[in-house]
Each structure stands twice: as C-alpha cells, then as structure tokens.
Amino acid sequence: MRDLDTDVLVAVLRRAAARGATAADGFLVEDRHFSATVRLGDVETVTHARDQRLSLRVFAGRASAAASTSDLSPASLERVVDEATALARVTAEDPHAGLPEPGDLVDRLPELDLEDAGGHELSPEEKIDLARRTEAAALEMDPRITNSEGAEFSDRHARYAYATSSGFVKSYATSSFSLSASPVAGQNGDMQRDYWYSAARKRSRLDDPASIGKTAARRALRRLGGRKVKTVEVPVIFDPENAASLLRSLAGAASGPALYRRASFLLDRLGSRIASAGVTVVDDGLLPGALGSRPFDGEGLATRRTVLVNEGVLESYLLDSYSGRKLGMRSTHHAARDGAGVTVSTTNLMLLPGPASPEELIASVEDGLYVTELIGFGVNGVTGDYSRGAAGIWIEGGKLTYPVEEVTVAGNLLEMFAAVDGVANDLVLRDRTASPTLKIRRMVVAGN
Amino acid sequence: MWPAKDPEEPERMTELVQRRPERFFADRFNVTPSVMERLLGSALKGRVDDADIYLEYRVNEELVLEEGTVKKASRHVSQGAGVRAQAGTRTGYAHTDDISLTNLEEAARQARAIADRASASGVLAVPSRRSHDLYTLAESPTLADLTRKLKLLRLVDAEARAADPRVRQVIASVSSEEVVMLIATASGFAIGDVRPLTRLNVTVIAEDGAKREIGAHGGGGRVALDYFEEQERWRRFAREAARQATLKLSAVDAPAGTTTVVLGPGWPGILLHEAIGHGLEGDFNRKGTSAFAGRLGQKVASELVTVVDDGTLPNRRGSLNVDDEGTPTGRTVLIEHGILRGYMQDRLNSRLMGMTPTGNGRRESYAHPPMPRMTNTFMLAGEEPPEDIIRSVKSGLYAVAFGGGQVDITSGKFVFSASEAYLIEDGRVGAPVKGATLIGNGPDALTRVSRVGHDLELDEGIGTCGKDGQSVPVGVGLPTIRIDGMTVGGTQV
Numbered sequence: 006m007r008d009l010d011t012d013v014l015v016a017v018l019r020r021a022a023a024r025g026a027t028a029a030d031g032f033l034v035e036d037r038h039f040s041a042t043v044r045l046g047d048v049e050t051v052t053h054a055r056d057q058r059l060s061l062r063v064f065a066g067r068a069s070a071a072a073s074t075s076d077l078s079p080a081s082l083e084r085v086v087d088e089a090t091a092l093a094r095v096t097a098e099d100p101h102a103g104l105p106e107p108g109d110l111v112d113r114l115p116e117l118d119l120e121d122a123g124g125h126e127l128s129p130e131e132k133i134d135l136a137r138r139t140e141a142a143a144l145e146m147d148p149r150i151t152n153s154e155g156a157e158f159s160d161r162h163a164r165y166a167y168a169t170s171s172g173f174v175k176s177y178a179t180s181s182f183s184l185s186a187s188p189v190a191g192q193n194g195d196m197q198r199d200y201w202y203s204a205a206r207k208r209s210r211l212d213d214p215a216s217i218g219k220t221a222a223r224r225a226l227r228r229l230g231g232r233k234v235k236t237v238e239v240p241v242i243f244d245p246e247n248a249a250s251l252l253r254s255l256a257g258a259a260s261g262p263a264l265y266r267r268a269s270f271l272l273d274r275l276g277s278r279i280a281s282a283g284v285t286v287v288d289d290g291l292l293p294g295a296l297g298s299r300p301f302d303g304e305g306l307a308t309r310r311t312v313l314v315n316e317g318v319l320e321s322y323l324l325d326s327y328s329g330r331k332l333g334m335r336s337t338h339h340a341a342r343d344g345a346g347v348t349v350s351t352t353n354l355m356l357l358p359g360p361a362s363p364e365e366l367i368a369s370v371e372d373g374l375y376v377t378e379l380i381g382f383g384v385n386g387v388t389g390d391y392s393r394g395a396a397g398i399w400i401e402g403g404k405l406t407y408p409v410e411e412v413t414v415a416g417n418l419l420e421m422f423a424a425v426d427g428v429a430n431d432l433v434l435r436d437r438t439a440s441p442t443l444k445i446r447r448m449v450v451a452g453n
Numbered sequence: 454m455w456p457a458k459d460p461e462e463p464e465r466m467t468e469l470v471q472r473r474p475e476r477f478f479a480d481r482f483n484v485t486p487s488v489m490e491r492l493l494g495s496a497l498k499g500r501v502d503d504a505d506i507y508l509e510y511r512v513n514e515e516l517v518l519e520e521g522t523v524k525k526a527s528r529h530v531s532q533g534a535g536v537r538a539q540a541g542t543r544t545g546y547a548h549t550d551d552i553s554l555t556n557l558e559e560a561a562r563q564a565r566a567i568a569d570r571a572s573a574s575g576v577l578a579v580p581s582r583r584s585h586d587l588y589t590l591a592e593s594p595t596l597a598d599l600t601r602k603l604k605l606l607r608l609v610d611a612e613a614r615a616a617d618p619r620v621r622q623v624i625a626s627v628s629s630e631e632v633v634m635l636i637a638t639a640s641g642f643a644i645g646d647v648r649p650l651t652r653l654n655v656t657v658i659a660e661d662g663a664k665r666e667i668g669a670h671g672g673g674g675r676v677a678l679d680y681f682e683e684q685e686r687w688r689r690f691a692r693e694a695a696r697q698a699t700l701k702l703s704a705v706d707a708p709a710g711t712t713t714v715v716l717g718p719g720w721p722g723i724l725l726h727e728a729i730g731h732g733l734e735g736d737f738n739r740k741g742t743s744a745f746a747g748r749l750g751q752k753v754a755s756e757l758v759t760v761v762d763d764g765t766l767p768n769r770r771g772s773l774n775v776d777d778e779g780t781p782t783g784r785t786v787l788i789e790h791g792i793l794r795g796y797m798q799d800r801l802n803s804r805l806m807g808m809t810p811t812g813n814g815r816r817e818s819y820a821h822p823p824m825p826r827m828t829n830t831f832m833l834a835g836e837e838p839p840e841d842i843i844r845s846v847k848s849g850l851y852a853v854a855f856g857g858g859q860v861d862i863t864s865g866k867f868v869f870s871a872s873e874a875y876l877i878e879d880g881r882v883g884a885p886v887k888g889a890t891l892i893g894n895g896p897d898a899l900t901r902v903s904r905v906g907h908d909l910e911l912d913e914g915i916g917t918c919g920k921d922g923q924s925v926p927v928g929v930g931l932p933t934i935r936i937d938g939m940t941v942g943g944t945q946v
Contacts, residue, residue: 044542044740047541047542047543048543048567049542049543049544050543050544050545050546050822051543051544051545051546051566051567052546052547052548052822053546053547053548053560053563053564054547054548054549054820055548055549055550055551056533056550056820057550057551058531058550068524069524069525070525070526070527070528071525071526071527071528072527072528072529072530073527073528073529073530074529074530074531075530075531075532075533075550076530076532076550076551081530084530085530088528089528091599092526092527092528092599093526095523095526095599095600095603096516096522096523096524096525096526097522097523097524099522099524102524129566129567152740152741152742153742154740154742154863189742189863195864196742196744196863196864197863197864198742198861198862198863198864228864231864233940236709236710236711236946237946238946266519266622266624266658267621267622267658267660267665268622268656268658268667272665346525346527378861380859380860380861380866380867380868381857381858381859381868381869381870381890381892382856382857382858382859382870383856383868383870383888383889383890383942385667385888386667387658387665387666387667388665388666388667388887390887390888392707392870392888392889392890392942392943392944393868393890393942394859394866394867394868394890394892394942396861396864396866410864410866411866411892411893411894411940412892412940412942413709413868413889413890413892413940413941413942414942415707415709415889415890415942415943415944416944417944449709449942449943449944449945449946451709451710451892451940451941451942451943452710452711452940453710453711453940
C-alpha cells in the first residue's frame with residue numbers, strides 16, 4: 006500500500022483558512038478490504054474493495070460544522086470546504102467549541118505494532134482456503150451439524166492521517182484480519198445456529214481455522230433442545246462474550262456526549278461507588294498489536310491507559326475536548342471521528358480478571374442461568390434499566406445442565422454492577438472490549 | 454386502503470425510465486449505460502449467470518439542535534460503483550469509490566475471477582413490471598434552505614420545552630439524503646432512480662428530583678421538508694417525545710413472565726419485521742437456515758393474520774421505485790389468512806429457487822452486495838374496534854411504542870423492546886410500566902393472535918433495519934392486535 010497523501014489534507018485545511026475558517030482539522034482514511042465467504046465447501050461471496058474518505062471540521066470563531074467526501078478530486082474537495090464553511094455560518098456560537106490546544110497534541114507516536122503488511126499478501130485462493138478449512142472443521146465436528154451459514158475470512162489494510170490548521174500532521178497504518186464460522190446444528194426438528202471467530206492485527210495471530218470451526222460447532226450443538234424455564238429470580242452468570250456487552254453499556258453511559266446531555270445513568274457519579282469491589286475496568290489504547298489500540302485519538306491527543314472503574318469506584322469518564330469543556334473537565338483522549346464530526350470511543354476496554362475459575366463461579370450457583378447469548382436492544386442508557394432476550398444453560402447444583410432459550414434477563418445496570426459477586430480469571434482480549442466470566446447475584450429471568 | 458395497481462405490462466428494458474440518473478453519471482463520470490453494458494458484455498459473457506454494475510452518488514446533510522441551539526451541522530458526499538458477477542451460488546463483488554472506466558474494468562476483473570463457469574440454468578429474469586414513480590419531489594430535502602431547517606428545529610425545541618416543566622433537555626435533528634443510482638445488468642437493461650429521504654427526530658430528557666427518563670419521537674419518509682410543516686407534524690413529534698419522557702417518570706416495574714399482550718397500531722408492527730419478516734427473506738430459505746424454510750402453504754399464523762411487504766407505497770421510508778438490482782418493487786403477500794404464501798426475493802435467490810424476483814434486492818450502498826430485504830411490512834386491518842380488544846383482556850400488557858428488535862433467524866426466537874407500555878387490568882388501561890423486552894418464537898407467535906383491530910396504521914417513518922452489517926430504511930405497520938401468551942421480560946416476579 007502506498008503512503009497516504011497527507012498533502013491533500015493540508016491543502017484542504019489551507020483552503021478552509023482562505024475561506025474564512027479560523028481553525029480546522031481533517032481526517033483522511035484510506036483502506037483496502039477483502040472478504041471471502043464459503044458455504045458448504047463452495048465459495049459464496051468474494052468482495053474486493055478500496056475506499057477513501059476525507060472528513061473536515063471547520064470553525065468560524067466559536068461556530069463549527071463538518072463535512073466529508075469519498076471523492077478526493079480537486080473539484081470535490083473545493084466543494085467540501087465551501088459546504089463546511091457555509092454550514093458553519095448558520096450554526097450557533099458555542100463557547101466550548103474548538104480544537105485542543107496545539108501544545109497538548111501528541112509529539113512522538115508510540116510503537117504499537119498495528120500493521121502487518123506481509124499478512125495481506127496471501128492470494129485470494131489462499132484466503133478462501135482459510136475460510137473453507139474453518140467451515141470444514143465445524144461441519145466435520147458432529148453429524149448433528151446439518152447446515153451452515155458459512156465461514157468468512159476478511160482482511161483490511163488501512164491508513165489514517167490527521168492534520169490541524171495549527172500545523173499538526175501525523176499518520177499511521179493498521180491491519181486487521183478475521184476468520185469466523187456460523188454452523189447450524191439440527192436435531193428432531195430443532196435448529197440452532199451459533200458463531201465463533203478470531204480477530205487480530207497480525208495474520209499469524211489468528212486462531213487455527215480448525216479450532217475456530219470446532220468451537221463454533223460446539224456452541225451451536227450445546228443449544229440443541231433448548232427450553233423455556235419458569236419465571237424466577239436467580240443468580241446469573243454471563244460468559245465472557247456477553248459480559249463484554251455489559252461493559253459496552255457502561256462505557257456508553259460514561260461517555261461525554263451522554264453525560265452533558267444528561268442522558269446517562271452515571272451522571273454525577275464520578276468518584277462514587279457504582280459497582281462491587283471486584284469490578285475494575287480499564288481502557289488501554291497502548292497495548293501493542295491489540296485491535297483497539299491507536300497512537301492518538303480523533304483530535305490528535307496521545308492515547309493513554311485510563312482506569313474507568315477502580316475496585317467499584319467510578320474514577321473517570323470518557324471525554325473528547327468538547328464534552329470535557331462542557332463538563333468542566335479535560336479530554337481523556339477518547340475522541341473518535343465519525344462522519345458528523347467528533348464523537349467518543351473506547352480503545353481496548355477490559356474488566357480485569359478476578360481470582361476464581363469460571364467453573365468455580367458456576368459451582369457456587371445452586372439454581373441459576375449461564376448466559377451464552379443476548380439479543381435485542383433493551384438497555385436504557387438514561388436509567389440503566391436492562392431487559393434483554395437470552396439463551397444459555399441452566400445451572401443446577403453447581404453444574405451446567407440443559408439448554409435454555411426464549412427467556413429474558415432483566416434488572417438495572419447499576420444494581421447489576423453492584424451485585425457482581427464473582428469475577429473469573431478467564432480474561433482474553435479477543436476483541437476491542439473484553440471481560441472475564443461474571444456472576445451477578447440476582448436477576449429476574451422471565452419465561453413461562 | 455391502497456390504490457390498486459395498473460395491470461402489469463412489460464416494457465423495453467434498455468430504455469431508462471428515469472432520464473436524470475443516466476445523464477448525471479454520464480456528465481460527471483463519463484460512464485453511460487452503453488459503456489456499462491459493454492463492460493458487462495465483454496468481461497463477463499458466457500462466464501456468469503448474472504452480472505451487474507451499480508453506480509451511486511449520495512449526499513447526506515444533518516443539523517442537530519441541543520441546549521436550544523444548532524451547534525452541529527454536517528454534510529457528506531459518497532460516490533462509488535459496485536460490480537457483481539454470479540455463477541451458480543457464487544458471487545464475486547468488487548467496489549470502488551473512484552468511478553472511472555479503468556477502475557470499473559479492474560472491479561469487473563476481480564468480480565468475475567470467482568464466477569468463471571455459468572451454470573446450465575442461466576436464464577435471467579428481466580423485470581416484467583413497470584417501475585414506479587413514488588417520490589418525485591418539487592425540491593430535494595438536501596437542497597432545502599438551511600434557515601428553514603434551523604427554524605423547524607427551534608420550533609421543535611420550544612414546543613417540547615413548553616410541553617412540561619420537567620423537560621430538561623431537547624435534542625432534535627433533521628437529516629436529509631438524496632441518492633442517485635443507476636444499474637446496468639447483463640440481461641440487457643439499465644435503470645436509474647433518484648431517492649430522497651428525510652427524517653425529523655426529537656429526543657427529550659425529563660427530570661423529576663433524582664428521577665430521569667428519556668422519550669423519543671420522530672418521522673419522515675421520501676418526502677420534502679414541507680412534510681414536517683404540513684399538519685404541524687413537528688409539533689406532534691415534539692409533544693410526543695415530551696409526553697413519553699414525562700410519562701416514564703412515573704412508570705412502575707414491568708411484570709415478568711407470560712401474559713396477554715395487546716399491541717397498539719403503527720410502529721409495534723416491528724413485531725412482524727422480527728417475528729416473521731427476516732425469516733421469510735429468500736436467502737435463509739434457499740439455504741434452509743430459516744425457521745420458516747420449507748413451510749410454504751403451511752399454517753404459520755392465526756387465520757385473522759394477513760401480512761404483506763409492499764415497496765410501492767408513495768413517499769414511504771421503505772418504498773423504492775426499483776430495488777437495488779433494478780427490479781421494480783411490488784406488493785408481496787407473505788401470509789394470507791394464516792397460511793405462508795411467499796418469500797421476499799432478490800435476483801440470486803429467486804434464480805436458485807426457481808421463483809420470481811419480488812423487488813426486495815437491496816443494499817446499503819455501492820459498497821455492499823444486495824440481498825433480500827424488507828420494504829414496508831404490515832398486517833392488514835381486521836374488523837374489531839381497538840377499545841373492544843383492550844376490554845377483552847382481564848390482565849395483561851398494552852404496548853404502544855417500541856425501541857428496536859432482533860431475531861435469531863435459525864431458531865426463530867425474536868425480541869422487541871417496549872418503550873411505552875401499560876398494565877391492562879380488568880379490561881382497562883392502567884399504570885404505565887418501565888420498558889421491557891418481549892420475547893417470542895417466530896413460527897409460533899402469530900398463531901396466538903386472537904383479535905385484530907380495524908385501525909391499521911403505518912409507522913411514522915423511523916425504521917432502519919440491520920442485516921449482515923448493512924442498514925437500509927424500512928417501514929412497518931400494524932392494526933391493534935391481541936396476542937395470547939407472550940413472555941414479558943420485566944423485573945416484577
């Protein structure tokens with residue numbers, strides 16, 4: 006992949022200044038993407054793509070606007086600048102608007118090992134073969150694996166550049182690779198699909214295709230014969246994948262825009278206890294080779310390690326410069342760019358592991374639910390009220406017994422985090438957000 | 454309720470129904486339908502069962518008001534081309550955001566690499582229906598005067614704040630989009646479309662002491678900005694958002710367990726989208742991975758239930774003149790008096806299943822290959838007055854507004870989350886309850902529909918459906934219905 010042309014970005018910022026912008030910043034992304042899906046051994050879809058996008062934010066004094074385009078021709082870029090400056094003329098002054106202080110911008114980029122240029126050099130046939138081997142392992146696992154939604158290999162090679170009108174220009178490149186399978190298990194008219202995946206910044210760090218396929222098959226098989234249970238209030242254990250979704254909800258409530266809009270159950274909770282003492286949540290954007298790592302945030306501020314929750318106490322929010330100023334705080338360097346301007350995102354968000362093994366957590370439950378899947382959007386970020394569809398395995402006498410489906414688990418996130426009475430030792434950073442197995446003392450499981 | 458369609462007549466498909474997209478891409482990129490057809494012919498002939506080139510140009514604009522003023526405004530332009538080649542069940546897809554002949558040739562080369570042997574049954578469907586003219590507007594919403602949009606947002610803000618002293622925050626946005634698309638296919642027809650889309654959204658945060666709640670309302674469609682001014686729709690949206698937020702401040706815990714559920718008209722039609730809609734998309738049925746696979750002709754709902762997917766409703770958010778493969782949209786009966794009658798199809802899956810494309814081949818953008826998707830999915834009206842339906846319930850839940858939903862297509866389990874619901878006690882609507890997720894099993898849920906109201910409503914125009922990482926605008930609709938026995942995911946045991 007050729008080097009990114011940061012000159013385009015600099016020229017756009019210069020034009021914005023000529024059009025009357027008092028300050029501006031821009032982000033340029035260019036990527037190449039490939040994906041191949043294989044189903045029942047045959048290639049299903051192969052996608053090749055090349056994309057680019059330049060996004061621009063301009064300030065006219067304390068008023069601002071954003072614009073972006075995928076067309077980097079000179080005429081189009083001129084139009085983008087003109088449109089952004091025209092929009093900035095109609096927006097209201099905002100005393101909190103503005104770029105970070107130039108002195109706060111990242112100086113030397115950390116070595117994060119996010120690119121694997123050689124990893125992309127496989128031929129399409131070799132990439133397809135990885136998907137094929139992943140699916141085959143799932144299909145061969147058990148005669149009850151009767152169908153498949155396919156397996157997929159994908160890789161993406163991207164370059165990012167950020168520049169400000171104050172003269173800052175920095176860029177970096179990332180690679181990502183993923184391999185997944187979605188087998189279908191069938192028995193006695195019951196049909197269950199599940200999924201497993203591996204994702205990494207280095208191709209060599211992807212899990213072995215056979216292990217991904219087998220795990221996916223095992224997950225589908227264990228759901229066969231699922232039944233509803235009686236409505237009851239019991240301990241609930243979330244497996245790592247589903248426990249991670251609780252962290253995402255927590256991060257959403259800790260994000261600056263939700264807070265200054267008063268749309269968060271963590272409002273006014275900074276410094277207070279929001280979870281049981283076993284809960285420590287860290288966002289670390291500096292882990293080498295990790296999927297959520299980045300050398301600087303969407304405003305050019307150096308990436309950090311932030312302790313969000315320390316032994317149950319909320320220690321930090323997640324802020325960009327704007328939401329920081331609104332709240333009378335400083336950016337925590339969590340700005341992210343989207344088309345509409347600047348938003349907030351986490352990097353590598355983790356709940357740190359505890360002492361128990363997942364088996365010990367399960368063994369501590371006389372009667373309860375082990376959650377292996379959650380569906381739906383029943384999380385109220387303002388109140389923390391929580392009600393989602395679930396599937397899993399019933400725990401009886403400290404042992405996993407029969408599969409459960411078509412039930413809901415409900416509570417309130419603040420009460421749920423306060424009721425965490427078991428954090429397992431099985432944290433693996435498989436994705437940008439990760440958690441060990443979590444046990445919550447009581448939740449309502451609704452069924453019959 | 455909907456006007457009957459003209460008899461379907463075939464037409465010469467090499468002729469563009471809409472002249473504007475053709476000229477647009479010719480002027481801007483020097484790519485004409487004849488260039489596209491030549492590319493498809495020379496690069497792909499004999500090697501594929503189907504192929505197409507899709508060009509797209511998209512402009513989005515959004516203004517956001519918060520804390521009483523519009524401080525955020527953004528405008529985005531996307532353009533690109535997707536080239537697809539298919540042989541048997543194989544699809545090669547390549548896309549580029551740089552529309553030039555060289556890039557299109559390269560994309561065609563990449564796409565066909567995978568599809569190098571046509572199957573014997575390579576007979577291609579040429580659309581037999583006329584395309585529609587469902588949303589020609591006097592003025593594109595992306596070109597509407599910015600000051601009008603600003604004024605609209607300020608009116609909304611003032612209205613929502615005036616509605617109740619407990620309203621603490623108002624976030625309002627007006628977003629508008631225009632997509633120009635042009636598709637040329639290997640079966641020798643090219644067709645274009647210009648698609649406006651706009652939406653006004655209001656979110657309110659209300660506070661009462663330490664209690665805080667959120668309410669949201671909005672709507673829109675393939676309409677001009679005038680739409681929000683007509684009948685003062687903006688005022689209703691603002692009041693509804695404020696009403697919902699303040700109402701929830703006094704909501705009690707929702708019950709947990711199985712109970713009788715009455716769904717109000719309109720947006721609660723998301724039930725259909727999740728419970729049966731996705732399960733009736735052609736791809737999952739062709740692969741046999743849907744809980745509805747192989748069940749055409751079987752009873753899957755109560756005989757009171759007739760459900761259609763209709764992409765031809767004028768100005769609706771989910772409507773299209775032609776789908777993203779160039780097939781004119783239609784009205785597909787999915788369930789007729791409880792019997793499963795049809796699937797929603799794109800070209801690939803209809804070819805492989807020996808069925809007719811239904812105009813449901815949709816894609817998020819040029820960067821995505823099309824797949825079967827819903828348009829506007831709704832249940833036809835029954836005969837009962839809605840009040841009688843509520844009165845018929847001794848104890849249950851009356852749900853009138855929902856957030857999102859999701860379905861596991863293979864197991865058929867689906868959920869959708871109520872954002873406004875009430876207890877029903879002795880036939881009367883009682884206390885409001887906190888949001889709760891409702892869960893059910895697709896092939897089973899509609900068999901429990903015991904009453905259907907005469908009050909069919911379509912939603913206000915807010916739906917976005919996600920599938921395989923692709924989002925497309927959709928609509929839903931429902932009359933008031935009673936479902937005997939649904940699991941409500943509350944906390945009150």
